[in-house]
Amino acid sequence: LHERRDESARLRRKLAAAGSARIRLMGQFLDDAGPMLTMMDTVARELEASGWDFGAMEWNVGLVMFSLKSRDFYAKLLRKPNLTCESRFAGLRSTEARIAESIAMNLEFAECLKARGEELGLDIGFSLQPIIERTPKGKMHPGVAGIVQLGKALQARFG
Numbered sequence: 001l002h003e004r005r006d007e008s009a010r011l012r013r014k015l016a017a018a019g020s021a022r023i024r025l026m027g028q029f030l031d032d033a034g035p036m037l038t039m040m041d042t043v044a045r046e047l048e049a050s051g052w053d054f055g056a057m058e059w060n061v062g063l064v065m066f067s068l069k070s071r072d073f074y075a076k077l078l079r080k081p082n083l084t085c086e087s088r089f090a091g092l093r094s095t096e097a098r099i100a101e102s103i104a105m106n107l108e109f110a111e112c113l114k115a116r117g118e119e120l121g122l123d124i125g126f127s128l129q130p131i132i133e134r135t136p137k138g139k140m141h142p143g144v145a146g147i148v149q150l151g152k153a154l155q156a157r158f159g
Contacts, residue, residue: 006031007039008046026127028062029079031085033109036061037116044120054122061113065130065143065150066102067095077131099146106150108159114158126154 015023029036040059043060047054067090068074075081088105110126117124128151130143 008042011043012046012050012052015057017045024058024060026060026062028064029109030064030080030131031074031083033112034084036109036113039083040116040120040122043048045123054120055091059117060125060127061110062127062129063106063110063150063154065099065106065128065146067098067120067132067141067143067146068102069095069098074080074131099143099149102143103146103150103153107153110154110157111135128154 011025027036027039042052066074066085066089068083068086071083071086074083085105088101089098092101113124116122128147130141130147132141132143135141
């Protein structure tokens, strides 16, 4: 959502068309909470200028499990020339260490988004997904287990 031009105006029009119905928005950030926070603020300004508020809106944010080893792989997959989170994974040799860092990173992002959502009066939920589900040999990728750990940690923090 946040990378599309004029997306906040589109959301305002969709809310207006829906009337008083409850709207669930799906957003996704992959390696940085900043774009999502910026998007939330932009939408808030757009709605306030139109006399709307966040009362009819829920936001479901996608959290993604990274196990960043090859920058080129993720850059190609995500169609991004560089990844904000890359430095967090520098020097982490084992898959387990990278998954642990990904869990920590996602929890930090979730805290930021939850806090900003509360300030705006916005209900925020999270969906979880690994970027890779299977290894080249066909086994389940350890990142899938990381998603379970992340889900449990989110549940413990946010209930």
